[in-house]
Amino acid sequence: MTAAPGRARVQQVRERLAAALQPAVLLRRFGPLFGLLLLSGTLAVLSDHFLRFDNLMGVFRQSAVNALLALGQLAVIITAGIDLSVGSILGLCCVLVAMLLKAGVPPVLAVAAALAIGVLLGALNGVLFTKLHLPHPFIPTLGMMNFARGLALVLTGGFPISELPAGFRFLGAGSMAWIPAPVLLVVVCCLLFHIFLRYTTYGRDTYAIGGNRQAALLSGIPVDRRLIMVYALSGGMSALGAIVLAGRMNSGFPLAGMGAELDSIAAVIIGGASFFGGMGTVAGTLVGALIMGVLRNGLNLLNVSASWQTVVIGVVIVVAVWVDVVRQRATEKGRAVRR
Amino acid sequence: MFSEPNRPPLLELRRITKSFHTVPVLHEVDFDVCAGEVHALVGENGAGKSTLMNIVGGVYAADAGEMLWEGGRVAVATPRQSQELGISFVHQELALAPQLSVAENIFLGSHPVARLRCWVRWREMQERAQSLLAELGQAIDPAQPVESLSLAERQLVEIAKALAARARLIIMDEPTAPLSEKEAARLFSVIAQLRGRGVAVIYITHRLKEIFQVAGRVTVLRDGRRIMTRPVADTSHGELVSAMVGAEIEDRPPPSASPLAAAEALRIEGWSAPGSFRDVHLTLRCSEIVGLAGLAGAGRTELLESLFGVGEREAGRLFVNGQPVTLRTPEDAVRHGLALVPDDRKAKGLVLTGSLLFNMVLAAPRAHARAGVFPNGGAEKQAGERLVETLRIKAAGLEQPVQHLSGGNQQKVVLAKWLFAGASVFLLDEPTRGVDVRSKAEIYEIIRGLAARGAAVLFVSSELEEILRLADRVLVMHRGRVTGELARTQATQERIMQLATGGEN
Numbered sequence: 001m002t003a004a005p006g007r008a009r010v011q012q013v014r015e016r017l018a019a020a021l022q023p024a025v026l027l028r029r030f031g032p033l034f035g036l037l038l039l040s041g042t043l044a045v046l047s048d049h050f051l052r053f054d055n056l057m058g059v060f061r062q063s064a065v066n067a068l069l070a071l072g073q074l075a076v077i078i079t080a081g082i083d084l085s086v087g088s089i090l091g092l093c094c095v096l097v098a099m100l101l102k103a104g105v106p107p108v109l110a111v112a113a114a115l116a117i118g119v120l121l122g123a124l125n126g127v128l129f130t131k132l133h134l135p136h137p138f139i140p141t142l143g144m145m146n147f148a149r150g151l152a153l154v155l156t157g158g159f160p161i162s163e164l165p166a167g168f169r170f171l172g173a174g175s176m177a178w179i180p181a182p183v184l185l186v187v188v189c190c191l192l193f194h195i196f197l198r199y200t201t202y203g204r205d206t207y208a209i210g211g212n213r214q215a216a217l218l219s220g221i222p223v224d225r226r227l228i229m230v231y232a233l234s235g236g237m238s239a240l241g242a243i244v245l246a247g248r249m250n251s252g253f254p255l256a257g258m259g260a261e262l263d264s265i266a267a268v269i270i271g272g273a274s275f276f277g278g279m280g281t282v283a284g285t286l287v288g289a290l291i292m293g294v295l296r297n298g299l300n301l302l303n304v305s306a307s308w309q310t311v312v313i314g315v316v317i318v319v320a321v322w323v324d325v326v327r328q329r330a331t332e333k334g335r336a337v338r339r
Numbered sequence: 340m341f342s343e344p345n346r347p348p349l350l351e352l353r354r355i356t357k358s359f360h361t362v363p364v365l366h367e368v369d370f371d372v373c374a375g376e377v378h379a380l381v382g383e384n385g386a387g388k389s390t391l392m393n394i395v396g397g398v399y400a401a402d403a404g405e406m407l408w409e410g411g412r413v414a415v416a417t418p419r420q421s422q423e424l425g426i427s428f429v430h431q432e433l434a435l436a437p438q439l440s441v442a443e444n445i446f447l448g449s450h451p452v453a454r455l456r457c458w459v460r461w462r463e464m465q466e467r468a469q470s471l472l473a474e475l476g477q478a479i480d481p482a483q484p485v486e487s488l489s490l491a492e493r494q495l496v497e498i499a500k501a502l503a504a505r506a507r508l509i510i511m512d513e514p515t516a517p518l519s520e521k522e523a524a525r526l527f528s529v530i531a532q533l534r535g536r537g538v539a540v541i542y543i544t545h546r547l548k549e550i551f552q553v554a555g556r557v558t559v560l561r562d563g564r565r566i567m568t569r570p571v572a573d574t575s576h577g578e579l580v581s582a583m584v585g586a587e588i589e590d591r592p593p594p595s596a597s598p599l600a601a602a603e604a605l606r607i608e609g610w611s612a613p614g615s616f617r618d619v620h621l622t623l624r625c626s627e628i629v630g631l632a633g634l635a636g637a638g639r640t641e642l643l644e645s646l647f648g649v650g651e652r653e654a655g656r657l658f659v660n661g662q663p664v665t666l667r668t669p670e671d672a673v674r675h676g677l678a679l680v681p682d683d684r685k686a687k688g689l690v691l692t693g694s695l696l697f698n699m700v701l702a703a704p705r706a707h708a709r710a711g712v713f714p715n716g717g718a719e720k721q722a723g724e725r726l727v728e729t730l731r732i733k734a735a736g737l738e739q740p741v742q743h744l745s746g747g748n749q750q751k752v753v754l755a756k757w758l759f760a761g762a763s764v765f766l767l768d769e770p771t772r773g774v775d776v777r778s779k780a781e782i783y784e785i786i787r788g789l790a791a792r793g794a795a796v797l798f799v800s801s802e803l804e805e806i807l808r809l810a811d812r813v814l815v816m817h818r819g820r821v822t823g824e825l826a827r828t829q830a831t832q833e834r835i836m837q838l839a840t841g842g843e844n
Contacts, residue, residue: 200712201704208701211690218649218687219702219756220673278692 031323032271032287039291043298050301057180061248063293064182065090065241065257067286069264070271071193072122072237074285075230077268078197080210080277081137083231085125085144086238087260091253092148093118093242097168098161098252107168115239121148122235126228137231145261152254160253164246172247182244186286189240194282206230210277266313267292270320291316347410348373349539350395350426350508355404357390364390365563367404372508377530377540379550379571382560383583383775388543391560392510395541396428397421427501429511435493435500437486442468444485445500471499475529489636491522498529508539515546516773519635519801520836527553545775547579548804559583584777601625603661604795605677605764607646610655615641616819619655621797623764628786628796630810632803633839638819639799640682643766646797647679648672659764673702678762680753682769682799684746688753691742695734696723698741698752703760726755731781747778754785765789767798771805783809803832815839 043050050056069086076083093114100110121144128140174181197203205226208216217223241260246252271288273280295316299309348371357365365387372378382388393399395406397415406413408424415421428434435444445468468481477495485493494514501509515523530553533540542554550557551571558568559582566582567574605623610616616638623629631639645652648666657664659675666672669679681687689698700719705711707718723737730751734744741752750770757765770786771779786809790796800806806813813825815838823838 199714201708201714202712204697204700204704204714208690208693208697211693211697212686214687215690216701218647218669218679218681220670220760221701221704222668222670278690 032284032291032320035270035320036287036291036294039294039298043294043301047298047301050298053178055297055301057178057183059290059293059297060183060186061180062297063289064180064186065245065248066260066263066267066292067186067289068189068237068241068244069257069260070267070285070289071189071282072234073261073264074193074268074271074273074280074282075197075206076137076234077265077273077275078206078210078277078280079227079230080213080275081129081227081230082141082265083122083125083234084138084141084261085121085148086234086241086264087257087262088145088148088152089118089121089235089238090242090245090257090260091255092121092152092155093239094246094256095152095156095161095252095254097243097246098164099155101164101168102161107165110168111171111243114243115236118239118242119232119236122238123228123232125235126231129231130224130227141231149254152256156252156254158254160251162251164250164252169247169250172244173250174247182248185240185244189237190282190286197282202226202229207278210279212278263292266317270317272324291320346373347407349409351407351410352391352395353405353407355391355394355401355406357387357394357399357402363563365394365401368560368563368565370558370565370568372539372541374507374539375534375537376556377534377542377554379542379544379554379557380560381544381547381550381557381579381583383777386560386583387563388560389512392428392512392541392543395421395426395510422504425505425507427504427506427509429494429497429501429509429514435485435496438484440482440484441472441479441488441496442481444496445471445481445503447500467503468499471502475499475502475532477529489522490517491519491525491635494518494526495529498533502533502536502538506538508541509533510541510543512543513545513773514542515544515549517635520803521634521840523549545773545779546802547576547776550579551576561585580776601627601793604659605646605797606658606661608656608658610642610645610657611653612641612645612651613653614819615645615650616816619821621814621821623795623797625763625793625795626790628790628798628809628811630806630813631797631799631816632806632813632835633799633816635801637816637839639816640768642816643679643768643797643799644681646672646766647677673760673762676761676763678702678757678760678765680750680757680765680767680770682772684749684753689741689749692740694738694740695727695732695752695755696720696737699723699726699755699759702756702762706759706761722759723755726758730755730758730785745775745778747774747782750774750778750782751785754782763794765794765796765798767796769800770798771800771802803835806830806835807832 069090073083073086096117097110097114100113101107105113125137125140125144128134128143129137134140171181171185176184197206205216205221208219208221209223209226213223242256245256267288268280268285269275269288270291271280271284271286273284292313295313296309299312304312351371353369354367355365356367368387368391370391380388380391390399394401395415397418397420400416406415413424415424436447439447442464446464465481472479472481472495475495475498479488479492479495485496488496498509514526518526530540544550554571556568557571557574557579559566559579561583601624603622604625607619607621610619610621619642631643633639641650644650646657646666648668648671657666659677664675666675672679685691690701696719700706700714704714707715707722709715720737726732727734727737732748732751732755734748741749744752767786771782774782786796786798798809807830810830811827813830813835814821815823815825815835817839825834
């Protein structure tokens, strides 16, 4: 009798392990990762340049901005929303930070100001969506997408602002122990987002709102405040992306981040999040961003033109989601048993 | 009385057997229904009713057994083939397009068409819809969009739609679950019309009382087996219940507490909202269960939700534990210890893709959180496991998504959410809607347990029997006003109906 609790514990762990190792569960959890490994393996065979250290670091550096935007986008998509303005907020912040630096503002302050503007515009998205009772976040963020991009063009007259101070460029172009600074930044952000989404009450509210907004509201969750927070977060990540991009390109250009909103959405969806909300992980999203980066890099190495790359990425997006749908249907059928 | 011995039944199922993977769901079930007959099908959730009907509807294929239509063997492999035979479903979750008109819905998929088979004859459609509805004795304007109709009217549109598709057998799955007693009576008269036209009806329900009003025969399924088939005249409510559960459930009389001495938990004065309810006064005491009776549309749901900070409110004052408070949002209400179990648990009560535990902690995310931000998973789990045990929730574990639980267990999870949050005033809207007999009895136990531990309970129910069984005190609403208050000893079905329909005091 004394050994029973211990044995029960072992049994429990064993059962949990068995449940976690089911093919369907594995596919759900690691499907995107399998895809990334398969893709990388294929490229390693097709090109001997692919696996070189400097090439891989280049891929990571190239993927960093998309990964940052995708993290913000992930939080939004978990609430069953969408943020179309991330690319434009990135563009505007990119221009703003460059102008501030040119005006002699110290880099730390310029960065802080850009982040504040990003958070503010993101929060405005959230306020417009919740307080004006607009039918879908598509509307306010579509408005913001045009508003911010237009403002970036107005402020610069359409011309890039180049030659930024070296101190500022570290986040975009610098390295620490051979590892590019933006890659480190992405790692840190991923950890923070993971903790935020999985281990805080705020993160749990985020999933609840996406799972059933009405039920969340009637359970006393301050739905509007949480949504504003999530959109503000996404705006902040856009600003962070802008700082990395401006540093890497050594300029603030008003067309920075054109179409980036769609890349970030693609990364989140390829990473296994559901457009209907309530589902999605940081790990999946990171893998999604890497799949897009590796794919672009691989196609470059194989001398595929940029136009064809876009075609391939279109196919990958649809196939990735389709695989997910097929898998979900299969598990649904298995569950019909209990009806 | 209904079956003519010389003619074969319209539909006959013989020894239907079905397993999903290796789990047997139906075992050699026989069933038949004749033209002009209403055959009730009852059983607890999971007894196999839905699976059996899905086989008739061509959604699933039986593993063994045969299906006969007017005495001839038929194979129904798809829903389309089932429809072509003349079988129609009136679903629990109605399958209408809300933005389209009544007429368009009635002829959805079978528009009267002219040349080229693509011109819709609008006028003819309108007229035929009108005459169909008139035959059912219903005055519904066929040009109206369906979204402007009540749930009861939508159901009638579904029945008209079945008739338009020349249905000879209509399967109704819990049609009265969302209806008030008056609307249910209207449905029964429509069912009588159908019988007169020679249409066969299979009637699935959890409300056993109705069977004696509408059905000719009744079949009980339990654990995938047919337990009995009888003319309703030869059976009783008690016999049906024991056939369904396999043993007698004892229906304990409620404890006769004397709540008048207890402290006041919630009070409203002059509570009004435009278009929903007017000048409502109400006091709810600790340890007291108050039933709120009335017809659908009397403003009961709106009243309950307004107490919880939902919707518009025009005037009135609210006191919690004697203190005046303003509840602007559900968040405020939860902070003051209020709990709402909404009328539609799937749409408003649960995150269906979330696990049991996820749903239980929804209203109290900070109950076991360090620094108010980082939840303590272990403590939450322990509390969750205790609730699963005390509420007797049947599930594979705390991590199982709630979407595949039975209605009764889902409802218990919604209750568990508020127990987890430590609420002290419970507002329950139709707490046993769409729940099987056994879970119903268990939910009554839970509610009585809440009151016994000092909670105040205000519940809305459209089932008079439920009101009489559970309530210490009954309030009756009619058209947005409280028209009467009855002590337990005064409350009878007749008295409540009189007040609910606007009769004199």
